Structure formats: structure tokens, C-alpha cells
Amino acid sequence: MPVTQSIVRLGLFVSLLAPLPGVVSCGGGGPPPHVLPKPGDMPEGAEWSGVYFSPTYGNLHLIKDGATASGKWRTAAGDKWGELSGNVTGDLFTFEWKETTIGMVGPSAMKTGKGYFKFVRPPGEHVNDEIHGEWGLGTTDYGVSWDAVKQRNAKPDPDSVVPDETQRLEGNGDWDSDKRKKSGGGGGDDKKTDDGWN
Numbered sequence: 343m344p345v346t347q348s349i350v351r352l353g354l355f356v357s358l359l360a361p362l363p364g365v366v367s368c369g370g371g372g373p374p375p376h377v378l379p380k381p382g383d384m385p386e387g388a389e390w391s392g393v394y395f396s397p398t399y400g401n402l403h404l405i406k407d408g409a410t411a412s413g414k415w416r417t418a419a420g421d422k423w424g425e426l427s428g429n430v431t432g433d434l435f436t437f438e439w440k441e442t443t444i445g446m447v448g449p450s451a452m453k454t455g456k457g458y459f460k461f462v463r464p465p466g467e468h469v470n471d472e473i474h475g476e477w478g479l480g481t482t483d484y485g486v487s488w489d490a491v492k493q494r495n496a497k498p499d500p501d502s503v504v505p506d507e508t509q510r511l512e513g514n515g516d517w518d519s520d521k522r523k524k525s526g527g528g529g530g531d532d533k534k535t536d537d538g539w540n
Contacts, residue, residue, distance in 0.1 A: 376484045378458055381434035385463035385471065390430055393498050394473055394490035402490055403498040411435055416503035420444070423503055426457070433461040439477060444505050456483035470494065 384390075390406035397418055404413035412427035421444055428437030440454045457477030464472065471492040478485040 376482075378436065378483065379434060379460050381432040384433050384461060388461060388463060388471055390435065390461065391498055392471075393493045393496035395493055396488065396490040399488060399490065401493070401503065403500040403503060405498050405500065406430055411437070412500070413498070414500035414503050416505070423505055425500070435459045435461070435473075435475075436483070453479060455479040456481065457488065458483055459488070 390404060390411055392404060394402040394404060396402070400416050400418040400420075402413050402415040404411055409430055410427065411430050412425070414423065414425045416423040422441050423444065424439055424441030426437040426439035428435060436456070436458045438454070438456050440452055442452050443450075455478050457475055459473040459475035462472045462474055463469065472490065473492070474487075474489045476484040476486060477488055
């Protein structure tokens with residue numbers, strides 16, 4: 343009997359302790375919060391404004407103005423375009439972004455989120471500057487990598503990546519009068535002159 347009681351007590355003691363490792367390992371639940379890289383100094387002679395190429399995200403045209411920067415990109419596949427803006431502190435750019443899928447309508451056509459870039463100059467001579475960062479959906483600023491190489495002597499032109507169908511149409515919106523002007527018709531305002539019709 344004493345041996346049986348000892349085994350029962352040991353089994354009871356072990357069963358009480360079994361849930362503890364699970365409780366200890368949880369650590370309060372959820373992953374630890376993401377920590378952004380700390381800002382540092384820009385490499386000598388470097389500047390944020392420029393065009394940055396990524397095989398996935400195409401050319402990002404970025405313009406820095408004071409302590410802020412903004413830019414636009416169109417994916418290399420040409421199916422999406424987006425814009426971002428945010429704050430620059432040294433070699434760190436934190437931003438909010440939105441991206442539109444071309445040809446799609448409704449709430450699912452646009453996604454938004456946050457992200458960051460760190461400006462990097464690789465070691466060596468005659469190297470191209472780079473940006474390395476991440477972006478996330480909604481309020482998340484990490485999760486998907488975005489790395490790009492700064493293109494030499496390329497002047498940024500953010501509006502050049504905006505698809506034609508999203509650009510403002512020329513004229514006053516009156517298709518008929520615009521058509522008459524192009525075809526030479528006067529639309530009722532024609533007047534006869536000595537040389538003929540105007």
C-alpha cells in the first residue's frame with residue numbers, strides 16, 4: 343500500500359505541474375512588438391530624392407522635401423500602382439502607403455498600410471546606393487521586404503508612373519464641344535465672313 347500511495351501522489355504531483363510549461367512559454371500571448379531600425383547618418387553626399395528600382399515593385403520615384411518625403415511607384419508587372427509619404431530622420435524613412443490594383447473597382451481595389459526604408463551604401467567603390475525595408479497592411483509596418491537600388495542620374499518624376507486611366511482628362515468635360523473644336527465645327531456659333539465660314 344505505501345508504494346501504491348507514493349505512485350498515486352507522484353502521478354497527482356506530475357499532473358498538476360504539466361500545464362505550467364505551457365503557461366510559462368506563452369509569456370502573455372502574441373508576438374513581441376516590431377521594433378523599427380534606429381535612424382543614423384546618411385552616407386556622405388547621399389540624398390533620398392531619386393528613382394529606386396526593384397524587380398517586384400518597379401521604379402519608385404521619391405522626392406524629399408525638408409523632413410518629409412513622398413513618392414509613387416508602379417509594379418514591374420504593371421498591374422498596380424501606389425503612393426507613399428512620411429517622415430525622414432537621417433537614413434530612416436517611415437511612411438504610410440496606398441496601392442491600387444489597375445482595372446479593379448470597389449473596396450478590394452485599394453490596400454493601405456505602413457512601412458519603412460533604411461538608406462544603405464554598400465562597401466566598395468563606385469557602388470549604387472540602396473534602400474532596404476519592409477511594409478505591412480493596415481497599422482502594421484513590417485512583414486514583406488522591399489529592397490531597391492538607386493538609379494544613377496535618374497530624375498524622379500512621380501506622376502510618370504500613374505496609369506493614364508487615373509489621370510485627369512483634358513478639356514472642360516464637354517465631349518461634344520471638344521469634338522467640334524477638333525473637327526473645326528462651331529456648334530451653332532459659326533459666323534459667315536467675307537473669307538467664308540469660321
